[in-house]
Amino acid sequence: xxxxxxxxxxxxxxHVGICILLLCVLPLVFISHGLYxxxxxxxxxxDSEMEDLIVVGFSQLGSESGWRTAHTRSIQEALTxxxxxxxxxxxxxxxxxxxxxxxxxxxxxxxxxxxxxxVIESGWDTVLQEAKDAGIPVIVIDxxxxxxxxxxxxxxxxTDAREEGKKAGIWLEQYLRKRNRQSExxxxxxxxxxxxxxxxxxxxEGFEEIAERHENWYILESASADFTATKGKEVMRxxxxxxxxIDVLVSQNDDMTMGAIEAMQEAGVSFGERGKVTVLSFxxxxxxxxxxxxxxxxxxxECNPVQGIxxxxxxxxxxxxxxxxxxxxxxxxIFTKENVAEFLDSRTY
Ligand code: GYE
Numbered sequence: 044x045x046x047x048x049x050x051x052x053x054x055x056x057x058h059v060g061i062c063i064l065l066l067c068v069l070p071l072v073f074i075s076h077g078l079y080x081x082x083x084x085x086x087x088x089x090d091s092e093m094e095d096l097i098v099v100g101f102s103q104l105g106s107e108s109g110w111r112t113a114h115t116r117s118i119q120e121a122l123t124x125x126x127x128x129x130x131x132x133x134x135x136x137x138x139x140x141x142x143x144x145x146x147x148x149x150x151x152x153x154x155x156x157x158x159x160x161x162v163i164e165s166g167w168d169t170v171l172q173e174a175k176d177a178g179i180p181v182i183v184i185d186x187x188x189x190x191x192x193x194x195x196x197x198x199x200x201x202t203d204a205r206e207e208g209k210k211a212g213i214w215l216e217q218y219l220r221k222r223n224r225q226s227e228x229x230x231x232x233x234x235x236x237x238x239x240x241x242x243x244x245x246x247x248e249g250f251e252e253i254a255e256r257h258e259n260w261y262i263l264e265s266a267s268a269d270f271t272a273t274k275g276k277e278v279m280r281x282x283x284x285x286x287x288x289i290d291v292l293v294s295q296n297d298d299m300t301m302g303a304i305e306a307m308q309e310a311g312v313s314f315g316e317r318g319k320v321t322v323l324s325f326x327x328x329x330x331x332x333x334x335x336x337x338x339x340x341x342x343x344x345e346c347n348p349v350q351g352i353x354x355x356x357x358x359x360x361x362x363x364x365x366x367x368x369x370x371x372x373x374x375x376x377i378f379t380k381e382n383v384a385e386f387l388d389s390r391t392y
Pocket of ligand 1: 107108109110111185186202242270295296297298325326346
């Protein structure tokens with residue numbers, strides 16, 4: 044009995060001790076890691092620093108691709124202290140929930156502008172209303188938002204994803220015609236980006252618009268690989284198992300294309316200029332353009348990540364009380380083996 048009481052005491056005091064310790068230590072750990080406020084903000088402006096600078100909160104959707112790295116860099120290089128800005132950057136790691144928390148935190152910090160690249164189009168009405176109520180202009184970049192009231196954001200700067208999808212379809216039409224394959228049955232698989240994002244919606248719809256004109260084009264499957272190389276490889280590997288005769292791969296970004304190429308190499312399936320599977324990709328980052336030059340990717344439809352200069356000039360206009368457009372579309376090209384060499388040298392991303 045005495046021994047049992049001893050054991051009981053140990054258990055109770057042992058647990059209480061641990062609980063007290065945890066209660067004291069955990070908040071300190073959370074505070075020191077910046078998690079206490081429920082969000083990771085990578086910088087926080089000191090009052091003195093903010094005086095003459097325009098404070099911009101930038102919510103980037105993630106770091107899933109080479110394109111995204113170039114996009115982030117373009118904003119960081121444009122909104123520098125020398126150019127008159129204090130930039131607060133946050134990476135949402137591809138989740139809308141993180142972006143909403145970040146935007147709320149920008150509102151509570153009373154930043155001067157919110158710049159944000161939304162991961163998907165829907166679900167922003169409430170948080171953008173909060174920004175509007177706080178009088179903070181919102182500049183949407185890259186992907187679009189689908190909101191009931193367009194006055195919830197000031198302007199959008201991005202690329203025409205639907206047009207990019209159409210360009211891919213038109214390129215395929217012409218390519219098949221040149222090779223006298225226009226009447227053959229063409230089996231197509233599509234690696235899609237993040238479902239619900241502008242790049243996925245636009246590129247899918249644009250390509251399908253052209254595909255519908257051709258009864259002999261069969262889209263065997265369209266599946267999302269979330270714009271990453273790892274998932275691109277995984278999804279392509281499964282598709283290669285399911286479909287023994289794929290003629291065309293349409294991959295909605297270069298990272299997924301690189302993953303898919305690895306899967307084809309491992310499966311012993313030939314591709315590109317000299318192979319069975321014709322490869323259509325999007326973005327045109329430098330590594331992919333080199334693969335176009337080597338004939339591994341047949342065509343790369345450019346998507347321009349250099350958007351920082353536009354953001355800077357729009358903010359400067361707003362600061363001067365000048366009007367701005369509701370949308371700005373960035374110029375884009377298309378690259379094949381025929382023209383890629385002349386662009387490679389100047390490609391910085
Ligand atoms: O194509 C892709 C990135 O939204 C246009 O997102 C952007 C796309 C880009 O992850 O690589």
